[in-house]
Amino acid sequence: MATKSIRAEYIKGLWDENPVFRQLLGLCPTLAVTGTVITGIAMGLATAFVLILSSLVVASIKKLIPAQVRIASYIVVIASFVTIADQVLKAYFYPISEALGPYVPLIVVNCIILGRQEAFSSKNSVGRSFIDALGMSSGFILALLVLSSIREILGAGTFLGYEIMGSWFKPWIIMILPAGAFITLGILLGIALFIERKTKRSE
Amino acid sequence: MELVAIFISAVLIQNFVLYYFLGICPFLGVSKKIDSAVSMGLAVTFVMTITAVVSWLINNLILIPHDLGYLQIVSFILVIASLVQLVEMFIRKISPPLYQALGIYLPLITTNCAIMGLALIAALNEYSFVETVIFGFGSGIGFTLAIVLMAGIREQLDLADVPESLKGAGIALIVAGIMALAFNGFIGMLT
Numbered sequence: 001m002a003t004k005s006i007r008a009e010y011i012k013g014l015w016d017e018n019p020v021f022r023q024l025l026g027l028c029p030t031l032a033v034t035g036t037v038i039t040g041i042a043m044g045l046a047t048a049f050v051l052i053l054s055s056l057v058v059a060s061i062k063k064l065i066p067a068q069v070r071i072a073s074y075i076v077v078i079a080s081f082v083t084i085a086d087q088v089l090k091a092y093f094y095p096i097s098e099a100l101g102p103y104v105p106l107i108v109v110n111c112i113i114l115g116r117q118e119a120f121s122s123k124n125s126v127g128r129s130f131i132d133a134l135g136m137s138s139g140f141i142l143a144l145l146v147l148s149s150i151r152e153i154l155g156a157g158t159f160l161g162y163e164i165m166g167s168w169f170k171p172w173i174i175m176i177l178p179a180g181a182f183i184t185l186g187i188l189l190g191i192a193l194f195i196e197r198k199t200k201r202s203e
Numbered sequence: 204m205e206l207v208a209i210f211i212s213a214v215l216i217q218n219f220v221l222y223y224f225l226g227i228c229p230f231l232g233v234s235k236k237i238d239s240a241v242s243m244g245l246a247v248t249f250v251m252t253i254t255a256v257v258s259w260l261i262n263n264l265i266l267i268p269h270d271l272g273y274l275q276i277v278s279f280i281l282v283i284a285s286l287v288q289l290v291e292m293f294i295r296k297i298s299p300p301l302y303q304a305l306g307i308y309l310p311l312i313t314t315n316c317a318i319m320g321l322a323l324i325a326a327l328n329e330y331s332f333v334e335t336v337i338f339g340f341g342s343g344i345g346f347t348l349a350i351v352l353m354a355g356i357r358e359q360l361d362l363a364d365v366p367e368s369l370k371g372a373g374i375a376l377i378v379a380g381i382m383a384l385a386f387n388g389f390i391g392m393l394t
Contacts, residue, residue, distance in 0.1 A: 024231070024372055027224075027227040027228065027231075028224050028225055028226070028227050028228075028316050029224075031224040031227065032223065032224040072281075072284065075280055075281070075284065076277065076281070079276050079277040079280050079281075080277065082276050083273060083274075083276050083277060086276065087273060101327070102223075102320060102323040102324050102327055105275070105276045105279075105319075105323050106225075106316055106319060106320055106323065108276055108280050108319065109280070109316040109319045109320075110316075111228065174384070177383070177384070177387060178221055178222055178224065178380075178383045178387075179380040179381070179383040179384040179387065180380070181224070181380070182376045182377065182379040182380030182383055183376070183377050183380035183381075185376050186369070186372075186373045186374065186375070186376030186377035186379075186380060187373070187377065189369075189372050189373040189376065190366070190368045190369040190373040190374075191368070193368040193369075193373065194368035197367070197368065
């Protein structure tokens, strides 16, 4: 793993180890906040902020943390950054903070973040951990963007609040409901696996 | 009457899995057999009820009187993590058969977003003490209901001819979507 180039370290988060489509991590926020594109992006950015900063801190202090209490230490680091993100959103972007509701504090239990600390930052250099966190965050934002675009366009006929489907379009209410989130993500996972199998076969 | 409404709403309408999307990981991971789904559900119900009590006490006796609301996230996650360990040790001493049944599921619950979500949502809704307990218990029952139903469907699904790419998580999510649609029908009950 140490021989991987910086580029490969970043790219793997986008597809090969995409947290949502390939590793099935962080599904709760993925499903919950993707009713509109704006909440999806806001959630993605907040998670990226927490993931990148936590990875930097954990990678810097990894030698100081005793192995027995490492998980608890990671959680404290993550929880501190989540608190910062939560307070900033409340202070400067109140409507978005309202729309995201309990899901901003819940970033603390997002398995992507704890998973990356345990699997990567605790074993790699600060620079590498930063690139890895950047890649994973991009993969997560990508997944949220795809899912929320599909749901907002089909469910409301809008994209980022702008009317794009024209007056003939009848919105599919189901896409806004929880059921739409489950079904869309299920189909997307199927498509991801399908592409993966096709490319594997042709190799 | 208010309490009955909170209970029914937590079980059927604002179901943790199908409405709040919390606890999806165990919902997909432990729902292959009905037996293990029942055990997981009971373990979650048990921990949820205790968490509801403890988080209410922390929030209303320590954080709110001292104006420490910004410490909510840190204190909840630490208390929940240590609470689950404590419960595990306690059950192992007091009731070995119960430990046998719930044992391996308890550590998994620490990282379960449903528990943290319960504490946060109960605090957000500003429930009274009794309401919080009912809400915690009802949410646990709702989770159990969803995961056991899911396990029942997935046992049948093993025999069905599912497209190769959708096997596993894909079809499970689509089934969950159809279940969410069915649960949607309960919304009319309380309005």
